[in-house]
Amino acid sequence: MHISRFREKKSLAIARKNRLEIIKAQLNRRDMLKAGLLGGGGYLVLKNGLSQWASGHEAWARGGGGDGSGSGTGIVSPPTRPFVEALPIMPVRQPVTTLSGPTPTIAPNTAGGEGRTRPHQAFGAYPTKFTFPPALKFETHQKEAFVSMSPDLPPQPIWGFDGQYPAPTHHARYGQELLIRNFNDLPPASQNRGFGMPSVSTHLHNAHTPSESDGFPCDFFSPGQFYDQHYPNALAGFGSTHASTNGDVNEALSTLWYHDHRVDFTSQNVYKGLTGFYCIFNQFDTGNETTGYRLPGVPNASNFFAPIQYDVPLMFADRVFDPNTGQLFFDLFNFDGILGDKFLVNGKIQPFFEVEPRRYRFRLLNSGPSRFYQMFLTDQGSNTQLPFFQIATDGNLLPHPIRVDNVIIAVAQRMDVIIDFRNFAGKTLYLENRMEQIDGRGPTGNTVPAGAGNFVMQFRVGTTVTHPDASVDPATNPTYYTLPATTAAPRVSRSFRFERSSGQWMINGQIMSSDCAQPRFSVQQNSVERWSLQNNSGGWMHPVHIHFEEHQIMSQSLPLLATDVSRKDVFRLQHNETTQLFFRFRDFTGRYPFHCHNVVHEDHAMMLRWDIVPAPGGDTNSQP
């Protein structure tokens, strides 16, 4: 005790001595950035002479787009070599014939160790469409594991579905419902290694999922428990507007993801690794470039549950590592949003990917926690930005491919793109994030010059093609789905002002409580509503995510991009913006949240609960 006391005093003395300097230094970081003294990764720029190892590659290997701390903690990750490890391709989750544990039940099997609190609603509500238990079954075990994110860092403890980060990719088909038994095998809180809450709720982001399987923030369950989730994989409208056709094929989804949604702790649990892709296929988006829309992709000949060649999910994540321990660092005491100075793709810092000179489909996902990306395809040799085609926004294929030279991706958004490497055999290209962001509030509005951004990953284009390209050239302007009409009169028009008052997030001037006890408003099942979102929170931007049903943008203050004329589940609410969104709430009932998907804001109660209730029902509160 004596010795530790002494140490405390000594460190205290040092802390006292440095205190003002620390505060001063933090205030000065932005000035330094402005003056060009700090690089994007929070590294001092070359002229200031960091270690030779770090500085020699700073210009093209730089990490963050901000001051590297984003939080005022001033942490700069240790140097890592970029482009020395190959991009990991996540395995695809395999079905099981028999589930571990008790036989599944429609009612929650509390006595058997299940954390679910409400019965599966689909089987009672639509007995001719769904059969219990579904023939297709999966299970996943959320658990701790150690992974390498860079050869220059020590092994990192993560929490992953099946002990993997990113989690195994899930392949699903429309019309093929499934049950997934989700086991919480996480260690107790006492072994969380610094952050993370081991009670969890898994959200299937963007899916048309009954409330009890949606991963509602307060439906969390504890270590030792399991939770059966029923994913109907049914087209929206199957039980309502499009009952005769078993749903509206124009509302088919493609790229979804699943992630933890535990109220108040989502940012920590997602940062720790509880994220994975969920891709849904149908007769048009088949995963096979010789059928349907002929999007790039050559599936495994004998197994649907296997990665698809040339159809590659890319999960972006920015992270900070403690410079002393080399361990993943989470800023626990940050209200604004967390920026990392290291960029991971599929769990590796700045990987390379060997591609063939042909077309690829990439499913780009910003898994957060807080950063906005603007991704360009850069040919660094000539410092030119190459065009590519965007084919989807969030989970939805666009009506047609759109030729772009960049995509903006807010947290939780997905953007599917087609890149044609045909003319770049032998070349090296990069995905470069050029969106400037220096704190968690949102981007500055500047796009940094080409070549000065974050080189997130490298493409090494080979010279030979294994499978000759049979995909449709997006330049021929093929047609995908048709946007459903938005002419129906809304039953209710509601407006939501996003504000910040005394550091607390408010929607329409009201605080949201973290126990999810009361819905703010309720929607009548199978009705149309129009929601207006307004951002009155000053210098903040918010990627607003509404669960269960997608929207179409009727109007917004800022010019609408061609790529926003679509169905979406995340609206990027920019400064002082107002937007009008069209919704149709169908098929299922129950509680859902809508929230900011800057997960740090979300964890600080920038979220509310709303419910869908059977007709006749629901309120008409225009300013809930």
Added chain:
Amino acid sequence: MANDTPPPPPNKRWAKISPRETIRRRFFPDVRLTTHEGKKVRFYEDLIENRCVMINFMYARCQGICSPVTANLRRAQQLLADRVGRDMFMYSFTLKPEEDSPAALKAYVEERKLGPGWTFLTGRPDDLELIRQRLGFTDPDPARDADRTNHTGMVRYGNEGLSLWAAFPGMQTPEAIAKSMLWVAWPQNAGHTRKG
């Protein structure tokens, strides 16, 4: 240039510091403070270490967010009943130590009839400022941050022994506040060690 192979990194030896210790060093300066009862305490060793806590910032003459937040926390304290002061502790740090003497804070406590287990703290201005900065009770806009009349109503809560930390808006329902505290009051018998 981009195809150059970088030299290998130096043979880095990573410090063996537990996550909990990293958190302590980064966020919990062990500065000396004075309670509203005039008792001298250290921030980490006496207030935070191995404890389940709620933390907010306020000042006694605040005309803004403090009064409703204090009233709300008082209701949450009543819901948590005798656990506050036993295995849960509430701390309110002054934003204006130059005017909030221990006596002024004591008067604040007595005026509002706040129960035991809720401690108000003052001290040297730069010590309180250090805690405020470290715990992130700041605004990224420097002008807003400097304006004490518009300070944050957010409340940190957590369990130091378990490295569980989160926050809630001070104006959320007392029921939700009490529930949040129960989330982090995980059994501590398997608590990990700070050193090593």
